[in-house]
Amino acid sequence: MTEILIRKAEKRDLLSIQKLLSTYFLDMEDLGPEEFVLAEKEGKVIGCAALVRSTYGEKSFLELHSIAVHPNYRGKGVGIRIMNYLINTPECPDKSDSSAYELYVRTTAPGFFEKLGFIRLPNTEKLFLWEDCKNCEHFEKCAQHAMKYSQDK
Template identity: 25%
Template sequence: MNISELQIVDFKKEYAEYFYNLNIECLQKYFYVEPYDEKILNNPQEYVIDSGGFIFFAKLNNEIIGVVSLINQKTFFELSKMAVSPKYQGLGIGLQLMNFCIDFAKNKNWKSITLYSHRKLVSAIHLYKKVGFTEISLEENSHYERSDIKMLLELS
């Protein structure tokens, strides 16, 4: 499999089903789908794009195999809803999506990127640390019931 042909492309309405399906598959494997997830995943145009956020897709040979979003949370941008198709995991696609988001944020002159995760996602936490995210204190009422870690990447 030649992932050097991987492209990272912007959100299009016809890709919305991949945003939903890739994330639902991941959430159901490790956790459960929370009401906040359903809201975002069922209507990415309204809750991500129209709110000033961004969604990017990893595309290989005309197949969407991964996704990531940068959600505008008013006072910060949250890296969220990152998922890679199980048959393409372990090939560095998550890292490529992360690096794309970091470069994108730097080009927009953002000061930082925040994310919420769970410690049982060991490989994801490792990836976040690898690209420079550090753990910060998690507020008591995070918008995710499952989150037990909050991380920040300083860009400036």
């Protein structure tokens, strides 16, 4: 069995990231390839996700973005490995200071994130975290769940 490598993406990975994200009708949301982490097997990108610092109003937090695993590798632990890498990356602040470590995600797959220690937030919480939710005409029928990482998993 060939090992899966988790690594920081580089500029040369741009097309591979775009191709994988397009499988799920996702885009890079103004992110550069260097903001992504990849799962790679035999030189092929099979998963990706980005961790970015977001700010809305006076609130600054970390956010998981554009998460995708190639359909042939779903359910095989690739997404969990990517998320564990990102959650434990040195870019995340000291987890012993819970006020400094706030990690959020908007997702249509809340069960996946619950396994990793995320908790669902009330739908209205999105209004305090993401400006695009505030003016969205689909807010009341939104399929995305706001979730926050809890160190108490």
